[in-house]
Amino acid sequence: MTDPQVHVVTHPLVQHKLTLMRNKEASSTSFRTLLGELAMLMAYEITRDVPTQLVEVETPLEKTMGPIIDGKKLVFASILRAGNGMLDGLLRVVPNARVGHIGLYRDPNTLEAVEYYFKMPTGMNERDVIVVDPMLATGHSAVAAITRLKQLQPRSIKFLCLLAAPEGIATLRQAHPDVPIYTAAIDRQLNEHGYILPGLGDAGDRIFGTK
Ligand SMILES: O=P(O)(O)OC[C@H]1O[C@H](OP(=O)(O)OP(=O)(O)O)[C@H](O)[C@@H]1O
Numbered sequence: 055m056t057d058p059q060v061h062v063v064t065h066p067l068v069q070h071k072l073t074l075m076r077n078k079e080a081s082s083t084s085f086r087t088l089l090g091e092l093a094m095l096m097a098y099e100i101t102r103d104v105p106t107q108l109v110e111v112e113t114p115l116e117k118t119m120g121p122i123i124d125g126k127k128l129v130f131a132s133i134l135r136a137g138n139g140m141l142d143g144l145l146r147v148v149p150n151a152r153v154g155h156i157g158l159y160r161d162p163n164t165l166e167a168v169e170y171y172f173k174m175p176t177g178m179n180e181r182d183v184i185v186v187d188p189m190l191a192t193g194h195s196a197v198a199a200i201t202r203l204k205q206l207q208p209r210s211i212k213f214l215c216l217l218a219a220p221e222g223i224a225t226l227r228q229a230h231p232d233v234p235i236y237t238a239a240i241d242r243q244l245n246e247h248g249y250i251l252p253g254l255g256d257a258g259d260r261i262f263g264t265k
């Protein structure tokens with residue numbers, strides 16, 4: 055049964071760019087560029103239902119009313135490091151959004167998420183949060199980030215990634231059933247080290263050229 059809270063963005067442009075990113079020969083430069091472009095395209099889907107308000111605007115011919123969004127009410131909460139690879143693209147389409155950072159790394163042995171940093175804007179109870187991380191593997195990082203964010207009682211939370219494993223989706227849906235997931239693809243499975251198959255490798259390392 056398909057879960058209405060799991061949104062796969064099947065647009066051909068998104069799928070095309072994801073295929074280019076999977077290629078192990080893609081340079082860090084092109085990997086980063088593609089991730090930024092994908093974030094922009096996926097921002098279009100994930101912001102589909104943000105509230106708008108009507109304001110007066112004067113065209114060269116006459117006055118009219120038009121809808122605008124209040125970008126300041128949106129928070130892009132990036133799970134470090136790889137989430138930062140999506141921030142530029144998101145901020146290009148919503149330039150006045152606020153940005154939060156959640157430092158998490160996966161313990162390579164237990165695959166549990168370990169927090170090392172957390173900084174959000176003030177007044178979170180009046181804001182809608184989009185948590186961003188290109189990879190949803192075991193789901194431990196996403197669950198930990200969202201559990202921590204919920205302590206600040208934001209108005210709403212969505213999760214945006216590029217690639218998800220079925221295991222990560224199940225874990226996140228179970229822990230936070232109120233949080234919709236947006237992804238470009240759901241891959242086959244995790245390997246014994248918690249990497250997504252076929253996947254695209256280690257997103258953080260590919261973005262920042264650390265391996
Ligand atoms: O769903 P999970 O099993 O928790 O895995 C996903 C996490 O793993 C990667 O981060 P990593 O821990 O490698 O840190 P990095 O982004 O700093 O490289 C990725 O960016 C996610 O944050």
Ligand SMILES: O=c1cc[nH]c(=O)[nH]1
Binds near residue numbers: 189253256
């Ligand atoms: O496949 C994976 C799993 C976790 N983190 C990554 O960067 N890639």
Ligand SMILES: [Mg+2]
Binds near residue numbers: 134136
């Ligand atoms: Mg991480």
